Amino acid sequence: MLTAHLLTKNNESSIEAALSSIKSWSSNIIVVDQGSTDRTLEICEKYKAVVYEKTSLNRAELRNYSIQRAETNWHFMIEPWEVLVRPEELRRPTDLTANCYYALVMQSGGVLMKEVRLWKTGCSFVGPAFERIKETTDEEVRSTFYSSGRNDYNDLLPLIFHWKNRQPLLAQPYYYEACIHLAEGRWDEFLRSSEYYLNMVLNKSEISSVMNRYNYALVQVLHKGNAKVAIQNLILCICQRPLMAEFWCLLGDVHYHLLNRFEKARSFYENAIVLGACRLKKDKWPMDIVKYRDYPQKMIESCNKILNSVSHFVPIV
Amino acid sequence: MSTISDADSRFSPDLIRLFSEIQDNPRSIAAYHQLVQLYRNRGSANEAEAFAKLLGKIKHADGPPPDQEQ
Numbered sequence: 001m002l003t004a005h006l007l008t009k010n011n012e013s014s015i016e017a018a019l020s021s022i023k024s025w026s027s028n029i030i031v032v033d034q035g036s037t038d039r040t041l042e043i044c045e046k047y048k049a050v051v052y053e054k055t056s057l058n059r060a061e062l063r064n065y066s067i068q069r070a071e072t073n074w075h076f077m078i079e080p081w082e083v084l085v086r087p088e089e090l091r092r093p094t095d096l097t098a099n100c101y102y103a104l105v106m107q108s109g110g111v112l113m114k115e116v117r118l119w120k121t122g123c124s125f126v127g128p129a130f131e132r133i134k135e136t137t138d139e140e141v142r143s144t145f146y147s148s149g150r151n152d153y154n155d156l157l158p159l160i161f162h163w164k165n166r167q168p169l170l171a172q173p174y175y176y177e178a179c180i181h182l183a184e185g186r187w188d189e190f191l192r193s194s195e196y197y198l199n200m201v202l203n204k205s206e207i208s209s210v211m212n213r214y215n216y217a218l219v220q221v222l223h224k225g226n227a228k229v230a231i232q233n234l235i236l237c238i239c240q241r242p243l244m245a246e247f248w249c250l251l252g253d254v255h256y257h258l259l260n261r262f263e264k265a266r267s268f269y270e271n272a273i274v275l276g277a278c279r280l281k282k283d284k285w286p287m288d289i290v291k292y293r294d295y296p297q298k299m300i301e302s303c304n305k306i307l308n309s310v311s312h313f314v315p316i317v
Numbered sequence: 318m319s320t321i322s323d324a325d326s327r328f329s330p331d332l333i334r335l336f337s338e339i340q341d342n343p344r345s346i347a348a349y350h351q352l353v354q355l356y357r358n359r360g361s362a363n364e365a366e367a368f369a370k371l372l373g374k375i376k377h378a379d380g381p382p383p384d385q386e387q
Contacts, residue, residue, distance in 0.1 A: 204328065235340055239332040242352075243367055251340065267343030274374060278367030 002074035002090070002118075003028040005066045006049070007059065009155055011080035012039040014148060019047040021083040025091050032066045034155065040080075058128035058159055067124070076103075076118045082145045089141035090118060098139040099123055102284065105145045110290040114140065129159040129176050138282075153180040171200035175208050182215055187223045191216065207285055210240045217250060227258040241285065245276025249291045252299060266303035269296040331355060344375055 004026045008015060019029065029049035033041060044051050052069065054062060067075055076090055082105070084090070090103070100119035106112055116133040118141055125131045157180060163173040178193035194216045201209045217233040220226040231254055237247045252268035255261040273296050279287075335355070338348040349372040356365035 231340060235333060235336045236328055238336050239328050242336075242364055264343050270374075271343070271371060274371045275367050278363060278370065280363055 001028065001072040002026065002076060003030055003070040003072045005063065005070070005075055005077045006031045006080055007034065007062050007066070008032070008036055008040050008044070008080050009034040010036045010038045010040060011151075012036075012043060013151070015040055015080040016043050016047075017083050018078055018080050019043065019049065021085070022078060022087070023047050025087060028070065028072055030066050030069055032062050034062070059131040059156075060125040060127050063125035063131050067121070070121075073121050074118065075121070075123075078117075078145060079147065079150070081150050082147045084143065085146050086142065086144040088143055090143045096139075096141070098137050100133050100135050100137045100139075102137065102140040103143045103145060105147055108146075108148050110288060112287045112289055114284045114286075117141075117143070117145065127172075128163050129156045129173070130179070140282075149183075153183060156180060169200070171197050171202070172208075174200060175212055178212060178215075182219070187219050190219055191224075204236075205240050210237055211286065213237050214244075214247060214250070221250065221254055221258065225258060227254050230254050230258075243275045243279045244285070245272040245279075245296065246288045246291045248272035248275060249296055249299070252296070256299065256303065262303040262306045266300050266307070269299045269303070272296040273300075344378075346372065346375060349375065 004022050006015075006018065006029070008031055011018075022029070029044075029047060031041075031044045031049045031051045033044075033051055033053050035053065035055045041051055050069070052065070054065060057065060063077070078084060085106075086104075089096070089101075096118075100116050100123050102114040103117040104112060105115050105117075116135075116137060119133055119135070123133050123135045126134045156176070160173050160177050160180070163170075164177075167173070174193050174197035178190050178197055181187075181190035181193055194212055197212055198204075198209070198216070203209060213233050214237050217230040217237065220230040220233070231251065234247055234251050234254070237244070238251070241247065248268050248271040252265040252272065255268065256265035272291065276292050276296075332352075332355070335348050335352050338345055339352075342348070349368055353365050353368045353372060356362075356368060
């Protein structure tokens with residue numbers, strides 16, 4: 001027996017799909033709502049979810065509040081903007097021996113992430129704005145969530161603001177603030193929060209630090225046209241994770257789109273294909289599946305086309 | 318702007334140097350060879366194997382490698 005946990009606030013447009021994807025095999029659903037004013041609660045009642053209303057707690061506290069109200073030994077969480085597309089091992093948690101497990105989360109843009117989604121009673125959440133299970137694990141269940149992305153982050157920014165005031169020397173709130181600005185397309189604010197974060201963070205090799213730096217380089221390429229800063233940051237990303245195809249692809253993009261150096265760009269796209277294929281299957285870092293498959297090959301063909309057309313050009317004397 | 322600075326001193330200077338060299342010359346056999354050795358010495362077998370594979374592909378690619386042309 002296991003319980004599904006959801007935190008909601010005005011999710012009427014997506015929550016029916018989320019509940020419908022789990023209802024056929026999960027009879028225990030707990031929803032902690034943060035003051036919805038739309039049809040969210042009406043839809044939850046239709047799916048016989050047990051609903052609690054709480055507005056005064058942060059995200060981790062809400063999750064822990066929800067867990068304390070469950071009567072099963074196993075729990076999993078699904079966001080109201082997600083659907084569970086491969087429930088396989090979530091259905092049979094009694095066969096599992098670890099305390100918590102990763103599952104795959106496929107983002108709508110094609111990025112595959114691993115997040116702890118299944119846990120045993122006794123585990124708890126930390127993190128006021130972007131909560132996560134405190135316990136660590138290397139185990140994984142063969143289940144996949146598909147995320148269409150949350151509608152807005154308005155309710156999270158005040159939590160982060162409060163967090164920054166409470167712990168002004170902590171890097172983490174700046175990271176989450178940068179994530180929100182990035183998701184909402186506020187490029188200058190993203191760059192500013194990232195700079196604070198990258199200067200403050202102590203462990204520069206951890207996943208959040210390297211991925212934030214990659215996104216920093218990405219915004220420099222796409223929205224600022226700043227090749228030099230992008231390259232500097234990409235080299236640091238590659239130093240930490242040399243087999244990430246995304247980093248080599250972006251280095252290729254800098255040379256292709258900003259510097260018009262197509263031969264160099266082609267080399268970096270080739271590196272993306274060869275090195276990306278050597279990443280370990282157990283790697284927990286996010287994977288942009290587009291950049292592992294079609295994208296670098298497509299860009300190599302584009303580079304070849306440009307280079308061939310240049311080599312066949314005969315100047316008129 | 319976030320650039321390579323003292324704040325990033327926790328990054329390995331050898332890796333920064335080699336990847337900067339590769340950024341400058343993406344087909345530098347010498348740089349890839351040093352990377353393979355460096356990852357082997359550090360016990361990073363997967364990375365060493367990946368760069369050895371890449372090095373093999375570069376060596377067998379058509380035409381002389383750029384850093385041997387000079």
